Amino acid sequence: MIEGDQVTVTVRVEVEPAVAFEVFTNEIDLWWRHGIAYRVAGRRPGTLVLEGKVGGRLFEQYEGPDGPRTHQAGTITVWEPHR
Numbered sequence: 001m002i003e004g005d006q007v008t009v010t011v012r013v014e015v016e017p018a019v020a021f022e023v024f025t026n027e028i029d030l031w032w033r034h035g036i037a038y039r040v041a042g043r044r045p046g047t048l049v050l051e052g053k054v055g056g057r058l059f060e061q062y063e064g065p066d067g068p069r070t071h072q073a074g075t076i077t078v079w080e081p082h083r
Helices: 017-026
Strands: 046-050 057-064 067-075
Touching: none
Parallel strands: none
Antiparallel strands: 046 057, 057 067
């Protein structure tokens, strides 16, 4: 039984699967939208990071009012590069 929220997204792009996987995972901060509706940091500068491995985290690092903050948004349960 799987508990908690899940997300499945399908996007069709005209590049090799290995290239698409690399861009969508390792470069997530470059394409994920910024702003208060899409980032915990809101209007403050932050960096979105996806740790590429099972058990890795999806998290945002940003500067809070009292110093650096990290907000974890999820944990990777399946990691299948190039699929």
